[in-house]
Amino acid sequence: MPFFGDFVSICGAIGFTPLDFVFPALAYLKVGNIAKNSKLVRSIVEDIKSYKFFHDM
Structure with missing residues (x-):
């Protein structure tokens, strides 16, 4: 499928904006x-x- 990497990059950019x-x-x-x-x-x-660090351990 040609340009699939570009398509995935655009979808990722739209999702992460x-x-x-x-x-x-x-x-x-x-x-x-x-x-x-x-x-x-x-x-x-x-x-x-x-508060104490690692209090519940």
């Missing part, structure tokens, strides 16, 4: 909205204080 550009931007915006909610940030900070 949202992963490279759209999803990181959406994640950044979502994190910015969460940071305004101080209760959630406060609970994360409190949990980090008591």
